[in-house]
Amino acid sequence: QQQVKQSPQSLIVQKGGISIINCAYENTAFDYFPWYQQFPGKGPALLIAIRPDVSEKKEGRFTISFNKSAKQFSLHIMDSQPGDSATYFCAAARAGQNFVFGPGTRLSVLP
Amino acid sequence: NAGVTQTPKFQVLKTGQSMTLQCAQDMNHEYMSWYRQDPGMGLRLIHYSVGAGITDQGEVPNGYNVSRSTTEDFPLRLLSAAPSQTSVYFCASSSLQGTSSGNTIYFGEGSWLTVV
Numbered sequence: 001q002q003q004v005k006q007s008p009q010s011l012i013v014q015k016g017g018i019s020i021i022n023c024a025y026e027n028t029a030f031d032y033f034p035w036y037q038q039f040p041g042k043g044p045a046l047l048i049a050i051r052p053d054v055s056e057k058k059e060g061r062f063t064i065s066f067n068k069s070a071k072q073f074s075l076h077i078m079d080s081q082p083g084d085s086a087t088y089f090c091a092a093a094r095a096g097q098n099f100v101f102g103p104g105t106r107l108s109v110l111p
Numbered sequence: 112n113a114g115v116t117q118t119p120k121f122q123v124l125k126t127g128q129s130m131t132l133q134c135a136q137d138m139n140h141e142y143m144s145w146y147r148q149d150p151g152m153g154l155r156l157i158h159y160s161v162g163a164g165i166t167d168q169g170e171v172p173n174g175y176n177v178s179r180s181t182t183e184d185f186p187l188r189l190l191s192a193a194p195s196q197t198s199v200y201f202c203a204s205s206s207l208q209g210t211s212s213g214n215t216i217y218f219g220e221g222s223w224l225t226v227v
Binding site: 006032041045089095101103 | 115144214215
């Protein structure tokens with residue numbers, strides 16, 4: 001019930017295209033859903049996050065869509081750029097509990 | 112603005128050797144944790160601490176020890192290194208365990224460990 005599933009495992013997108021990464025969770029007590037971006041040789045860093053009281057959050061080219069009834073959330077990267085090539089982790093959390101991370105998606109954006 | 116600092120960046124150990132990965136944060140965070148990252152496995156929690164003097168096990172604690180004598184430092188000790196402990200290790204911190212308004216996890220740059 002603590003698991004967060006993430007797909008796809010890897011993704012190749014052309015420059016200018018839309019990258020979509022999906023995550024699903026089981027525990028309805030989670031109340032915070034962040035996405036982390038990790039470049040090679042670096043630690044993960046917070047990219048964008050959402051709480052379940054909203055269905056969408058947009059920051060620049062990055063958008064989280066959240067479907068509470070389906071217990072799913074996704075990251076959309078519009079106008080994908082080669083500089084977006086990284087590994088992306090979704091996560092879920094609740095107060096007083098450790099964050100639960102998805103297995104990660106390796107995104108490659110071709111020039 | 113150092114954030115979370117890990118040392119060493121790279122280390123090669125022989126099977127059976129012991130070593131300590133150092134982690135320090137300068138954000139006065141109560142919560143600190145150690146993860147290992149392996150291909151296809153994501154981030155797996157090894158140990159965590161919700162404050163000085165308090166530690167607990169995560170998902171994969173076997174073969175590792177931790178202590179938290181100060182708020183700033185959270186070292187990870189490998190007692191007798193095994194090839195299965197070859198991995199990338201990340202230290203992380205946040206103001207609280209889990210969520211609160213504006214809370215998130217900050218990661219260090221990682222420590223690459225190879226056990227031969």
